[in-house]
Amino acid sequence: MNATNANPEGAGTEARLPDVEITSAFWRRYIDLVIDKVLPYQWSVLNGEREVDLPPDPGGNPVDAYDKLNHSIRNLRVAAGEEDAPFRGMPFQDSDVYKWLEAVAYALHHRSDPELRRLADGVVDLIARAQREDGYLDTFFQIKEHDRVFKRIQQSHELYVMGHYIEAAVAYWQATGNEKALGVAKRMAACIEENFGDGETQIHGADGHPEIELALACLAEATGEERYAAMGRWFLNVRGQDPDFYDEQNRADGWDRDFFAVIRDFPRTYYQAAEPIADQRDADGHAVRVTYLCTGLAHIARLTGDASLAESAERLWDSIVRRRMYITGQIGSTHVGESFTYDYDLPNDTMYGETCASVGMSFFARQMLAMKARGEYGDVLEKELFNGTLAGMSLDGTHFYYVNPLEADPAACKGTPDKGHVLTHRAGWFACACCPANLARLITSIDRYIYTVMADGTILAHQFIASKAVFPSGVRIEQAGDYPWDGVITWRVDNPTDRAVRFGVRIPAWSADSFELHVDGGQARPDVVDGFAYVEVPAGGEGFEVRLDLNMAVRLVRSSNRVREDAGKVAVMRGPLVYCAEECDNAGPLWLYSVSGAAPTEAGYRFEPDLLGGVGVVTKVAIRAQEDPKDGPLYLSAEDRGISELVELRMVPYYTWANRDDGQMTVWLNRS
Structure with a gap:
């Protein structure tokens, strides 16, 4: 393993994460696939080196303006003043580069790859050159719409784009110690802090696509600087306080200058801006926006101790999981706005189930686990990891799904307009290419999804992925098994510390009535509390073994x-x-x-x-x-x-x- 913890003292849960080597045959194959094929393939596309045939855009965005070459890296060169060309692509296309960079950061943890590191360092250097002196960075506005910075944030995705860079920068800094990457993120955050807030000359609203909230939480936890969490909290709380905010901004900018008309007429619930977060009862609107918002809610709530935000996260979790989620973990019932509809409306053949939404639910579940030891969060995370997300990529790593139906028929997809967004074969790329890079960064960061260390030191083993983990405390855990094909999972725990460690094993709801837990050779009958069975690992011991036998019968x-x-x-x-x-x-x-x-x-x-x-x-x-x-x-x-x-x-x-x-x-x- 090649991780470099640039902030070993850190702040919060991230600083307590173990250094993990994945040994699971199932997940090792996917990690190697991403490193060997997916990341090089995506780089060649983003760098305009590979032609791709774009299918009809599943979100209804026009694609006739896009050719077979992607221009994401070129846009950065143009913004840096190194090339003279028009902006090409979606307004939020920078984010695809940033998600690729984040995936590379996680990949470098798993394997030393000098060529991949060279490419990524070069991308960081290019991004730094493209950034304006005031910290602003968004190539669409720097190249094409110089005079409209932050003037139409309902649709502009400016904070969404910069949020994705901040996430990537934190991951890359943690993996490589690259201070330039982190410096760009800090200047970006300072620019946002300067322009948004309660001041008379500041902007009193949040981006129409949530993302900056969870990005600022990542930056706060990585650096220990509380002001970033405070800024994220402000963005969460300002949302919906003035339901007319977007309309007023749009009118001031001029309706005749609309650069993203396809989403202009959606209701305020689409942007989670119809009412304050504390008053929202249902997960409404664009499904990915909801999951990113909820991830930020849970993360900021934990960092700041804000009980109201925590309650909102719980309430929206229940709305999704109990009434609006598919059996595979996918969310988003309609292609109109890529959105939720109403309770229990879960059509199988016209559904949306965007890959990014399943990735977002994985983020959300992980942050809910960090906030509270509840087995249901681990159950949903498992559902997403093994079903909702992986369906978004072909086994060869070069074809992808944006939409993931539970029922499909080539004749119906071709002959029925209402099902035209559904493909029965994966595409090589998309005009709106958020899903491929999103999936790559999730798979390469899978080592972060196995354990959660709570504030009291309790270690939760909630994902059954064979691995070797070394915790900052000195505790070492080797997990073994052939999951998901076999239901026997063992953990060998070495605890060289001078105090006992509380170890919690998730008991999946699907096997809650039929499982066996063995502790140091004997069968144990521990109480299961909120989906976790707890055992105590004694101080100073080695080879303490816990074995879980799950019921793997077909059901x-x-x-x-x-x-x-x-x-x-x-x-x-x-x-x-x-x-x-x-x-x-x-x-x-x-x-x-x-x-x-x-x-x-x-x-x-x-x-x-x-x-x-x-x-x-x-x-x-x-x-x-x-x-x-x-x-x-x-x-x-x-x-x-x-x-x-x-x-x-x-x-x-x-x-x-x-x-x-x-x-x-x-x-x-x-x-x-």
Whole structure:
């Protein structure tokens, strides 16, 4: 491992994170894939070295202005005065470079890569040259809209873009000790602090796309400077205080000068600005914006001790998880505004389920765990990591999903405008390319998602990812297992300190009624408190072993019957994985299959090492109705049930779908 902790004293939870080496075969493959293929591929795209065919933009943004070359790095060179060219791309396109840089920072923790380090150092140098003397940095405005800085923040994404740089700078500084990267971030924060606040000449509002809040929390925790957390708190609390703020800014700037008209007419809830945070009861609006806002809420609440912000984070968590989240962890029910709709509205074939939203939910869950030891947060994080996020990238690392449906049909996607945003094959890139780099930075930072160290020193082991961890306290933990394929997880804990360590193991809700916990060779029956079983690791000891045996039987799951679209249907799960049926394994149409809703004792499971990178396959007896004649009557008597037969239905993990032949896919199956 090659991490350099540039701030070992630090502040808060981040300073208590262990140095982790991932040994999990599942996650090691993904980390290596990102380092070896994804990051070089994304660099070649961002640097304009590779042509890409852009599919229709899933968010409805016009793409006719974009050619096959991406101009993100070139825009930075133009802003630095090193090239003369017009701005090209989305107004927020700088952020794709910054997320790539952040992913590189995490990658360098896993592996020394001089070439990757050289490229990243060069990007930092270029960013520093492009930054204005006052700390401002946004190439769209520096090249194209010089006189409109901070004048239309409902749509401009200026603080969103700079927030992504701040996150990247913190990660890169922590990984490499690069002071220039951090210096740019601090100058950027000073610029924001100068322009936003309660002063008479300052701007009294927040960016239409939350991001700066969580970025300032990262900067505060990394540097120990409380003023950054205070600034993030101000942005959270000012949101919605003046519901007319955006309209007034837009009018002052002039409606005839709208540079991002596609989102102008969305309601205030789209921007989480219809009312103050403390009054918001539901997760409304653009799904990614909600998750970024909530991540900032939880993080700032912990750093500042603000109980009101913590309550808001809890309230919005409940709104999402209890009423507005798919079984795979995805969120966003409609392509109109990439948004939430209303409680229990979870269509499977017209849904959005943006990859970035699942990544954002992972951020949110991690910060909620840091605030409170509650197993549900770890359960949702696990759901996102193994299902919602990974589905966004092909197994070859060079094709991506923006939209992630739970039911797809190539004919419907091609022939129905309402489903035109759904692809049944992943694309090489997007005009709005937020998802590929977002996924890369999540995967390379997976070592930060395994343990949480609470303020009292309690170590929570909430993600089952084989690894070797060394904590700042001197405690060492080696986690072993072949999760998610096998449900036996062991931890060997060495505690050389002079005090006992409280060690909490998450008991997943899906196995809460059937698990065994063994402590130092004997079976233990500890109390499970909010989803965690706690044991005490004695001081001065080595080789203290904890083993968790989870029930990995295939199980059928139904949704609440308040979800209209899933009434009378079941889904198949094993461990944390959601399974789906694909047409390449089962003769279509897939809607003709029904499975018994009884206990799935007849379900089979087999690990196939040569399929889809090595996956567990589930087979289950199903009833398949014979398709009616093409030229037969459109409607028939209900007494004519048609012909059906018993068949074997074959299912693969949802995250692997669309890596073979193009065809139908479904997660939810008819219940016989």
